[in-house]
Amino acid sequence: MSDSEIVECGNNRIRKKCVESESTRIWNLGKNLGASSSREDGILIKEMELLEVRDRGLEGGIKAKYLKHLIAMEGADFVCIQEIKVTEFSDRRCFDLWGDSKVGWVHNEGVNGVGSTLSMWHKEAFIYSSHVIGRGFIAVVGLHSKSNCLCVIVNVYVAGSLSDKAAMWDALSAIRNSHQNEVWCCCGDFNVVRCVEERKGVEGYSNQKKEIKDFNEFIDKNLMVDIPIVGKKFTWYKSDGSSKSRLDTILVSEEWLQMWPMSKQYVQPREVLDHCAIVVKSWAKDWGPKPFKTIDAWLLEPGFKELVKEKWNTYEVQGNGISKFKDKLKGDLKEWNKSVFGNHEDNRRKIMKEIQKLDTKDANCDLLEGENMRRLELLSQQKLVEKKLESLNRQKARSIWFKYGDANTKYYHSLMRWRRLRNEIKGVEVDN
Template sequence: MKTDILALFETHASGNRAGQICQGLGFENSFRVDVVGYSRGIWLLWRSGIGDMEIVESTDQFVVAKLRTGMEIVNMIVVYAAPTVIRRSGIWDKLAAVVQGLVGPLFNGGDFNTIVRLDERSGDMGFRGNKFTWRRGRVEDTFVTKRLDRVLCCPHARLKWQEARVTHLPFLASDHAPLYVQMCPVVGRDPDRRPFRFVAAWLTHPSFKELLVASWNVSLTTPEALNELSVKLKQWNRDVFGAIQKRKDGIVRELQIVQDALDLAPSDDMLSQEEVLLKQFEEVLEQKEILWFQKSREKWVALGDHNTKYFHTSTVIRRRHNRVEMLRNDEDQWTYDATKLENLAVQYYKSLIREDRECLNRTFTAIEVEEAVRSMGKFKAPGPDGYQPVFYQECWEVVRESVVRFVLDFFNSGTLPPETNDALVVLIPQVATPERIVQFCPISLCNVLFKTITKMMVLRLNRVIGGLIGPGQSSFIPGRLSIDNIVVVQDAVHSMRRKKGRKGWMLLKLHLEKAYNRIR
């Protein structure tokens, strides 16, 4: 594999001696040696021609380097922490101070000689390959494995190299596995498989409502009208709405020209033009923020705070976290091929049992249809048709008649038009780095039209569900929380401790899998 930068640890050589070793091994033919270890023996080598490297700081446990390639700057910190707690106690404060002083994208990796809990990780790039990077022992009784090596990056680096990934290579001569970082790996994608997605930022464009009214065909069924509208929206997005970032850059350039002219000769026309451009700039910022808020799936941050960078970072991290790149098969072998991964999932979930849907006999009304639509979260993940609830809620006066007719026709006839209940099956990882298909929870992303039908049933069942579900079931019932079980357990343990006498007490902890996690 082609390597541009190579870090070697625990070489037990430094200074001139290390340089002599590199020359003797022929590294100078493909690498230029800049840092040759110190007391810990860290070597940092890079390939000639990719840029110039400057050593910012070097200690006995880490080396800080800055690589310049053209106009770009990449900061790198190579760490080889001491194996004992006392000797590495001050490294974290030193690293924190160094990171604070760096500007630009940063990659920080190496042998940290310590482990952290999964929920403590921050900026971890994840990995492919075996879970552990260090092992010791030749027999089962003494065999120990840990993840001591990792690579971290800052949000700037994650945004710049969104496909960057870390691979744990096989153990060879060392008790540590090599870590291979690819900044721009080759990722094969079929653009034709990317489905249509309604963009909430379209709603802010002044010509959107006009396009909707002109394009919405009331003579068609709602799914047919949505399909026809999606084709026109794609064309409108290319021709009218355009790329938000390009429009933003264009407005900034025009503003610069106008403001330069105002510095030379102020005029009412120029001031009016500047006011128009500033208004357009605010509109573009709002559209960009809504776009990335919609993609990020973040619910706790309100719109209007110009959190575009945060939303963008959240989107990249969520996409990387949700992507299934490899899994172990039944023979405990890693599977990377996309077709084999798809077949693995199909084989595992092919025995899913489809539950019968309960049908209510009472006549539904148009008011209940609107109530169901309004009760959905605006930016809930869309189904196969690509439309989110925000489209229906913001355009209800236009689509109301068609949607109400479609939903009530189903309840009156009991017949569901083809493709209405189509869904996208998405695998949600239940652990930080899933290795097997059983570590995913399947969920179905349904179209809003289908969710409206089921939501109407749910809203009606909510009135009587309290009498149908036992008091011991805490989740998924209004007014009940899973945390209630913790309170009950704590109260039981407290009571047991206060019990006196010869009669003993016992508390059993049972681990029950959720029914929808493993359906067979």
């Protein structure tokens, strides 16, 4: 094979001679039969090549080579592939695709290969437990070995009507309700966007508003989060770039974010497919020491202001006084926060438990005067602790908590994590 028969595609070297010659031959035959186009021959043939790759799925070889390279490069633990256009699969094909024999897999053949999906995992990273196959999805349950965490990984592909999508969402909601203790990741081609800004160049989409509304309700109902996206805003492109959408989405549960709080979806360059591959990673950069922040609730604690004044008067610094003063005060306040300010959730539970004990005794017999005084004291402490907790959560989640938070602690803890993810610096670009 000569070098002219090989083209570079990112880090992949892909043989394209047979695909290119086939596309050229078909177009030349079409022109001989009277076909014409206002577009240049080279552009038209390029689009035909991309369609050929897409329509043949893994059978075409080019997509398989690209995926094999991506799996090896990223060191993947679990892989979800949509639209593989294959009705039957085997261990041998999975081993070849992964480049390893320690691979487990589940295949949803779709309808005559249309809508077929494949979920694969490395057996040393993910220990299979069970799976559910439904119309448009594969849900695999297993143990993530490195974290010892029980996970549900859902591979989605749905290309039908709104009713088909709604039926799949209902099926996934039912599975979610029966596996609430597991960590969830629901990923793939949902063929729907979350807002109109995620779709451009697509005309005449009559059900778009209702579809968006129903999809967002499905996400909220199942307490899932669309993790931050890095790289590209869109994940699907028409071959000529005139239309683009974000059809591929990674949704995770609150439990997932507790386990992997820095999760993001990294959209890969569009190389041989009309969809961009997405890699989910959770890793944090060390940006140096974190800035010192005062907690508003500290001001509600009796003796806090006196403590600061007392420490202030005892510090003796020379040179850069502000810096040394800050370091000393920061250390003292950290120690005070740990030993005196304490864990208010634990304090609240202890107070409520003691109040409940006194209320139970009061229901059976009269309390002694000292016990009545103790209950009043506990009720006062409870109000103060509730006020501190409200201040803490308001400071972390800001004003959005007032509108949506109420007493739903799971909601605003999720909101705090989302805010940290959104505000994180993902990188700095210097001279391109």
